[in-house]
Amino acid sequence: MAHDDHTDQVFTAIETKSNADSDTPTPKLVGNVRVSESDVSRLEMKWDNKIENRHYEWARQARDLSTRMEHAGKKKRLCHKVLGALSVTVPILSAAVVKLPMSEYDQAILVTVCFACSGILSALYGFMNYQFVMQQFFDYSSKYLAYATHIESLLDRPKQYRKPADQSQIENELMLAHLNEGAPTI
Numbered sequence: 001m002a003h004d005d006h007t008d009q010v011f012t013a014i015e016t017k018s019n020a021d022s023d024t025p026t027p028k029l030v031g032n033v034r035v036s037e038s039d040v041s042r043l044e045m046k047w048d049n050k051i052e053n054r055h056y057e058w059a060r061q062a063r064d065l066s067t068r069m070e071h072a073g074k075k076k077r078l079c080h081k082v083l084g085a086l087s088v089t090v091p092i093l094s095a096a097v098v099k100l101p102m103s104e105y106d107q108a109i110l111v112t113v114c115f116a117c118s119g120i121l122s123a124l125y126g127f128m129n130y131q132f133v134m135q136q137f138f139d140y141s142s143k144y145l146a147y148a149t150h151i152e153s154l155l156d157r158p159k160q161y162r163k164p165a166d167q168s169q170i171e172n173e174l175m176l177a178h179l180n181e182g183a184p185t186i
Contacts, residue, residue, distance in 0.1 A: 044164035051165045052155060058176055059151040065183070066144035072186050073137030080130035087121040090114055133184065140183045147175060 045051070094114030098107060151172060154162060162168065 045166040045169075047159045047162060047165045051169060054169065055151050055155055055172060058172055059148040059155075062144045062148035062151070062176065062179075065179075066141045066148065068186055069137045069141035069144060069183070072184075073134050073141060076130045076134035076137060079128070080125075080134055083121055083125040083128070083130065087118060087125050090118040090121060094118070136184045140179070143179055144183075147172075147179060150175075 091114070094111050097110050097114060100107070102110075154168060154172075
């Protein structure tokens, strides 16, 4: 198996690190990789513009999804209020229809239609469960916003105080995938 120059430099850095007799080890930098102070077999990826841009893109996607989830939640709230109000007011209106001067046949048909509409509206209100769906949208809106804030706070720190880029990249990618899997469909 052929090694390139970068791989040879990494192996040399690891050997140098493991053979050092110093009480306070110093990290060795090789290309874009830093040998960890605590574990000589652990190589840490340094932060570069490509990785930062990927994190900024994830934060932008999360903010966009948060906004879209909030708008969808507001639509579901409106549906919840409208169907709830209609399913309550239609039977009340049908009781008032009985007092109108009209033939018994027309009155019976009108009351039947009003109660049928009331039943349909109540069924839609119950089966569509807009209140639960609305709550899901608002919950995921706040989760996406928290995720975006987490990434932005990570990127606000100086590079030297951040966790290693490879760990952060894997962690944040998995967090976004987890959020996307559980999020309701817009």
